[in-house]
Amino acid sequence: xxxxxDSSLGNRAxxxxxxKRKRMHFCTRIGILDNNFLGAQLNQSIASAxxxxxxxEAYLTAQTKKQGGITSDQAAVISxxxxxxKTKIRxxxxxxxxxxxxxxxxxxxxDGKSQSRHSAQIHMPxxxxxxxxxxxxxxxxxxxxxxxxVKVNQILKTLSEVEESITTLISQPN
Amino acid sequence: AxxxxxxxxxxNTLVDFQWKLGMAVSSDTCRSLKYPYVAVMLKxxxxxxxxxxxxxxxxxxxxxxxxxxxxxxxxxxxxx
Numbered sequence: 496x497x498x499x500x501d502s503s504l505g506n507r508a509x510x511x512x513x514x515k516r517k518r519m520h521f522c523t524r525i526g527i528l529d530n531n532f533l534g535a536q537l538n539q540s541i542a543s544a545x546x547x548x549x550x551x552e553a554y555l556t557a558q559t560k561k562q563g564g565i566t567s568d569q570a571a572v573i574s575x576x577x578x579x580x581k582t583k584i585r586x587x588x589x590x591x592x593x594x595x596x597x598x599x600x601x602x603x604x605x606d607g608k609s610q611s612r613h614s615a616q617i618h619m620p621x622x623x624x625x626x627x628x629x630x631x632x633x634x635x636x637x638x639x640x641x642x643x644x645v646k647v648n649q650i651l652k653t654l655s656e657v658e659e660s661i662t663t664l665i666s667q668p669n
Numbered sequence: 670a671x672x673x674x675x676x677x678x679x680x681n682t683l684v685d686f687q688w689k690l691g692m693a694v695s696s697d698t699c700r701s702l703k704y705p706y707v708a709v710m711l712k713x714x715x716x717x718x719x720x721x722x723x724x725x726x727x728x729x730x731x732x733x734x735x736x737x738x739x740x741x742x743x744x745x746x747x748x749x
Contacts, residue, residue: 543698543699545701589693589702591698592696592699595724595725596723596724597731598727598731601734603738622745624742626725638713639679640682641680641681641682642683642742644747646682646683647742648743650686650739651740654736654739655736657688657736658732660690661705661732664692665705
């Protein structure tokens, strides 16, 4: 794409790019950012501002009009890249900013206990739930929980309160 | 087979379930994050009675799936 103006700028561009690489590694997969400091800057600005497509087009158009900016062909390539990768890039940025464990998976089974040595309980169904949790870039941890019917219904009530809060939040104007 | 082995491991009982709804606004890697998330803190007791705390976060779609699965569990457990 764009060659650096001189070798010293190229070296500085490579160093800057390498530092940004950890955050922008997804961009190198399409090979448009090798030795391209301005390209890395543009993509970082676009990702950081979470631009929608109208904002993206306006931003790239403005970049083509700047001195030392990009050509309209380069703008078209960047625009195409963002249109096909925006969702994945946004997900990646969201995951990187989450420092707690995330919920990676949930498996469950319901067992029917029919008899017990120590008590006369019959037909006590039990839900066994396995949560797969994990921090960004780390291996999963599995948490196994047992619930009786009463507990399941208590959790369900709590989750409906969470959903109510979400509905309230989404319905509020920004 | 793997799921079966894991489900037979030590099971914990849930002692407490706390939650909060947060909004991630901005970070050093992304100035415009703007996503809501559900943060959960579970207190779980193992077979010896020892209580541990486990925290995790869910995006809204993840939470909706979590809620849907619990509704399925409730529907099944009622019929067993």
